[in-house]
Amino acid sequence: MSVIxxxxxxxxxxxxxxxxxxxxxxxxxxxxxxxxKAKKKRFKLKEEFPFKSPEGDTVFTxxxxxxxxxxxxxxxxxxxxxxxxAILDKNFTFFQHKWKVRAPDGRxxxxxxxxxxxxxxxxxxxxxxxxxxxxxxIESPDGKSLGTIEGKLSFADKYEVNITDxxxxxxxxxxxxxxxxxxxxxx
Numbered sequence: 001m002s003v004i005x006x007x008x009x010x011x012x013x014x015x016x017x018x019x020x021x022x023x024x025x026x027x028x029x030x031x032x033x034x035x036x037k038a039k040k041k042r043f044k045l046k047e048e049f050p051f052k053s054p055e056g057d058t059v060f061t062x063x064x065x066x067x068x069x070x071x072x073x074x075x076x077x078x079x080x081x082x083x084x085x086a087i088l089d090k091n092f093t094f095f096q097h098k099w100k101v102r103a104p105d106g107r108x109x110x111x112x113x114x115x116x117x118x119x120x121x122x123x124x125x126x127x128x129x130x131x132x133x134x135x136x137x138i139e140s141p142d143g144k145s146l147g148t149i150e151g152k153l154s155f156a157d158k159y160e161v162n163i164t165d166x167x168x169x170x171x172x173x174x175x176x177x178x179x180x181x182x183x184x185x186x187x
Contacts, residue, residue: 004059004060004078004085004170004172005059005078005080005081006053006057006059006079006080007035007036007053007059007060007172008035009035009036009171009172009175010171011029011030012030012147012162012163012164013029013030013160013161013162013163014027014028014029014030014035014160014161014163014175015027015028015158015159015160015161016028016157016158016159016160016161016175016178016179016182017157017158018157018158018182022039022040023039023040023049023183024037024038024039024040025037025038025039025179025182025183027175027179033054034054035053035054036051036052036053036054036059036175037051037052037054038050038051038052038176038179040183047062047063047064047074047184048061048062048063048064049061049062049063049176049179049180049183050079051176058079059078059079059080060076060077060078060079060085060172060176061076061077061079062074062075062076062088062176062180063075063077073087073088073089074087074088074089074090074180074184075087075088076088076172076173076176083104084104085104085170085172085173086101086102086103086104086109086169086170086173087101087102087103087104088100088101088102088173088176088177088180089101089102090184096113096114097112097113097114097134097136097181098111098112098113098114099111099112099113099177099181100112101169101173101174101177103168107168108141109140109141109167109168109169109173110138110139110140110141110146110166110167110168110169110173110174111138111139111140111141112136112137112138112139112149112174112177112181113136113137113139114134114135114136115134115135115136133150133151133152133153134149134151134159134182135148135149135150135151136148136149136150136178136181138163138174140167140168144165144167145164145165146163146164146165146166146167146169146174147161147162147163147164147165147166147174148160148161148162149161149162149177149178149181150162157182159178159182161174161175161178
């Protein structure tokens with residue numbers, strides 16, 4: 001699997017923090033250094049998230065395949081080479097967040113799933129339950145655990161992304177998925 005040029009995501013743990021005001025995110029490595037920044041572009045017909053290096057260079061972008069694409073494809077493209085690195089697929093379900101990370105050739109590289117339908121149902125029905133942090137599992141296509149995305153209780157969204165083994169999926173795609181899921185699911 002190709003790796004995105006211009007960044008080096010070699011850690012197994014990342015902290016993702018969202019700003020209080022809008023869909024703007026910073027990713028920190030285990031040493032506390034900012035390694036990526038992302039901001040959802042506003043007023044775009046197709047949702048778009050450019051990811052920038054600490055120096056401010058755009059290294060990759062997530063872009064929706066269609067207008068108002070609530071259950072569709074989001075392509076991750078390396079900005080330097082113009083190549084597609086991975087595709088995030090949202091599997092539309094009413095009360096459980098399910099995503100797939102696919103290679104450009106269509107192979108499934110990883111599955112990301114929320115805690116479960118009952119908890120998501122309660123989040124939607126009881127306003128105070130919406131404050132509970134989200135938790136996702138990351139698995140290989142054959143069900144092997146690759147890691148977790150765990151929300152922390154805070155005013156702004158904060159997540160820990162733990163990748164024990166990225167399998168065939170690039171770590172950049174898994175970290176980007178954590179941000180995309182938060183922003184696109186409206187967590």
